[in-house]
Amino acid sequence: MTRDQIIAAYTGYIACLNGQDWQNLHQYVSETASYNGTLIGLEGYRKMLIGDFQAIPDLTFNIGRLICDPPWIAAHLTFDCTPVxxxxxxxxxxxxxxFTENVFYEFADGKIQTVTSVIDKAAIAAQVCTGEG
Known part of the structure; x- marks a missing residue:
């Protein structure tokens, strides 16, 4: 995939997540996807995302920055939400x-194959413990 194709696929993927369009997740995520080193496949990925939206009903993925070096794309995602x-x-x-998330995706055969994610949990802890937010 070219840089432009990966960026288009990734922004389509983010729109799919924000629309909770689980029926079409297969267009963006491989059947053999891995997340942080664990093979979870498309169904495991779908279950993880559904769980995220159950825990955070107003969850929205906001792209802060994108860097693309095929077959990889890196995103700095921002979140402003109310977990239940x-x-x-x-x-x-x-x-x-x-809070923010820095996440790297590797594309293979037009779909997300590998995801490596680091979430700024310290930012959440600081807000919960000090009353900021």
Whole structure:
């Protein structure tokens, strides 16, 4: 895939997530996708995302920055949301929090094959513990 094709596929993927269009996730994610070194496949990926939206009903993926070097794309995602219970083992319980995620995706055969994600959990902890947010 070219740089422009990967960027187009990635922005389509983000729109799919934000629309919770799980029926079409297969257009963007490989049947053999891995997440942070674990093979979870398309169904595991779908279940993970559905769980994210259950924990965070107002979840929206916002692209802050994109860097593309085929077959890789890196994104700095921003979140401003209100989880309903615990988030990453932190008692958020309906408090609005803001945090970021740095994530790298490898594309193969036109789909996301490998995902490596680092979420700024310290930012969430600081907001929950100090009342910021």
């Amino acid at each position: 219970g615990d988030l990453f083992d932190l008692p958020v319980n309906g408090k609005r929090v803001q």
